Amino acid sequence: MTLAKAYVIIAKEHNNLHLAWELSSKIRSCQLLLSEAAKRGQPITLDEAEPIIRTTVQSTVFGQLAAEALPKSLNCVIVKLTAHWLKKLTLQELANERRNSPRLVDNNLYHFCIFSDNILATSVVVNSTVSNADHPTQIVFHIVTNGVSYGAMQAWFLTNGFKGSTIEVQNIEEFSWLNVSYSPIVKQLRNADSQAYYFRENQDLKVEPKLQNPKHLSLLNHLRFYIPEIYPQLEKIVFLDDDVVVQKDLTPLFSLDLHGNVNGAVETCLEAFHRYYKYLNFSNPIISSKIDPQACGWAFGMNAFDLIAWKKANVTAWYHYWQEQNADRTLWKLGTLPAGLLAFYGLTEPLDRRWHVLGLGYDLNIDNRLIESAAVVHFNGNMKPWLKLAIGRYKPLWERYINQSHPYLQYCITS
Numbered sequence: 001m002t003l004a005k006a007y008v009i010i011a012k013e014h015n016n017l018h019l020a021w022e023l024s025s026k027i028r029s030c031q032l033l034l035s036e037a038a039k040r041g042q043p044i045t046l047d048e049a050e051p052i053i054r055t056t057v058q059s060t061v062f063g064q065l066a067a068e069a070l071p072k073s074l075n076c077v078i079v080k081l082t083a084h085w086l087k088k089l090t091l092q093e094l095a096n097e098r099r100n101s102p103r104l105v106d107n108n109l110y111h112f113c114i115f116s117d118n119i120l121a122t123s124v125v126v127n128s129t130v131s132n133a134d135h136p137t138q139i140v141f142h143i144v145t146n147g148v149s150y151g152a153m154q155a156w157f158l159t160n161g162f163k164g165s166t167i168e169v170q171n172i173e174e175f176s177w178l179n180v181s182y183s184p185i186v187k188q189l190r191n192a193d194s195q196a197y198y199f200r201e202n203q204d205l206k207v208e209p210k211l212q213n214p215k216h217l218s219l220l221n222h223l224r225f226y227i228p229e230i231y232p233q234l235e236k237i238v239f240l241d242d243d244v245v246v247q248k249d250l251t252p253l254f255s256l257d258l259h260g261n262v263n264g265a266v267e268t269c270l271e272a273f274h275r276y277y278k279y280l281n282f283s284n285p286i287i288s289s290k291i292d293p294q295a296c297g298w299a300f301g302m303n304a305f306d307l308i309a310w311k312k313a314n315v316t317a318w319y320h321y322w323q324e325q326n327a328d329r330t331l332w333k334l335g336t337l338p339a340g341l342l343a344f345y346g347l348t349e350p351l352d353r354r355w356h357v358l359g360l361g362y363d364l365n366i367d368n369r370l371i372e373s374a375a376v377v378h379f380n381g382n383m384k385p386w387l388k389l390a391i392g393r394y395k396p397l398w399e400r401y402i403n404q405s406h407p408y409l410q411y412c413i414t415s
Contacts, residue, residue: 071387074120076412081119081152088155095154095169103140103166105233110251113142113231115172115223116242117149119156120386120402126162127401128246135251136163142231144223147173160403170230172220177229184323185222221336224300225319225343228307235308240376241301243361243384245397248375253304253355261349262313264304266356269296279338281331291345298348300337302356302376309347319343360385360394371397 085091103109112129116122122143130136141162145153150171157167172178180187223230224239231237236254240246258264268274276282277293310316322342325331332338357374359366361381371377377397383389385398403409 073409073412074118074386077408078119078149078152080408080412081155084159085151085155091155091158094158098166098168101166101168104142104168105231106140107233107235109138109140109166110254111140111142111231111234111237112240112250113144113227113237114240114242115144115220117146117153117218117220118242118386119149119153121242121384122153123156123160123403124398124401125240125242125244125246126157126165126167127403129240129250130163130165131401132246132248133163133165133251134249136165138251139165141165141167142170142237143168144170144172144220144230146218146220147171160406172223175230178219178226183226184320184327185225186219188323188327189219189222222339224303224336225316225339227305228310228316231307235306237305237307239300239303239305241378241380243379244301244376245379245385245401246376247397250375256304256349256351258304258306258309258349260309262306262309262315262347263298263344264306264349264351265298265300266302266353266358267296267298267350268358276341279332279341284331286325287331291342295341295345296350297337297341298350299356299358299378299380300340301358301378301380304351313347315343315347360391360397364391364393366394 110133114122114125122145126141126143129141130139133139143153143157150169150173154169157169178186180190227237227239228234238250238253253264256264274297275293276291276295276297279297280287280291280293282288282291282293319339319342322331322339326339354370354373354375356376356378357366357370358378358380360371360377361379361383363381371394377394379385379390379394379398383391385395390398
């Protein structure tokens with residue numbers, strides 16, 4: 001109901017008064033039913049409970065939609081930047097010149113990659129990284145976005161300074177090699193059954209709504225498994241999600257000893273529910289014969305990759321193998337983490353927890369000392385810092401890296 005209440009606010013903001021009224025009505029009905037059950041001290045029957053369950057599912061779905069939908073002001077910024085990109089041929093010429101910069105393949109520099117269509121979020125990641133770097137001019141950012149956001153993303157990073165760092169923006173639609181004949185995930189994402197699964201209207205109450213999130217139809221979400229092919233000349237790279245904020249210099253990650261492993265990541269098994277058996281279907285012998293169910297899970301969002309070790313271990317081929325085995329979604333439902341847990345199984349080096357603190361998109365009670373000590377804080381969860389759903393306590397950590405004086409931001413926020 002909490003998420004449903006939040007979505008009422010968002011619906012009103014977008015002038016969808018019918019949805020706001022319908023949600024409010026459902027919330028009141030659920031509250032009344034729960035109140036009556038509490039007063040009479042009797043269990044709620046299955047017939048009475050079903051509307052509550054369905055409304056809970058709907059509220060979770062609305063929360064997912066809220067987390068994925070860009071606010072109107074950010075869409076306005078994209079439109080403004082795209083128009084600027086199309087009008088200014090000099091920007092397009094500058095972008096073409098920078099494609100051939102030797103810095104993009106210089107292994108003496110520090111390389112980071114982000115795969116996103118969210119311009120403002122990506123800008124915060126870049127700005128927070130270079131602002132906290134000891135030597136920002138030695139930082140190189142590799143950004144891949146989609147065709148819709150490409151012009152706007154280019155315009156933003158070409159017209160704003162980021163402390164002398166080098167920034168490359170690529171369009172995923174230009175990756176002709178990433179096609180159905182090569183990649184199982186491309187084939188699956190284009191499959192009509194997969195799309196129906198994510199978008200179907202009649203939700204199955206037995207399936208978690210978050211497992212039917214349309215964001216998982218985005219190929220950008222799966223590019224993390226193709227990093228050596230996107231950047232074949234690089235030896236090391238740090239992958240960052242677009243919902244993180246960097247608070248300390250990350251260049252020491254490049255000198256960490258991964259002991260021959262491919263992936264340096266923070267483990268998440270301080271709680272039992274982050275063991276492998278919580279992500280994967282161990283009743284299937286394909287999983288149970290190869291994987292330890294008690295193995296410790298780890299987090300995507302801030303990962304140090306040794307690309308030489310990656311190629312040697314053939315991680316992308318393993319990713320393809322597991323995606324093919326899961327074509328019917330019986331090994332795991334969806335998402336990149338289960339696939340990552342399998343592809344990098346036995347190839348992950350645990351990092352100090354302070355490198356990557358998670359939960360700022362859902363956990364209200366993270367210790368301030370842990371946040372302050374973190375090199376990277378991660379707003380994983382529905383309550384993203386650019387949304388009205390954001391947790392107010394954490395939002396300033398993100399907002400401090402936004403250029404509030406930018407004319408497009410000022411225009412779009414006030415219009």
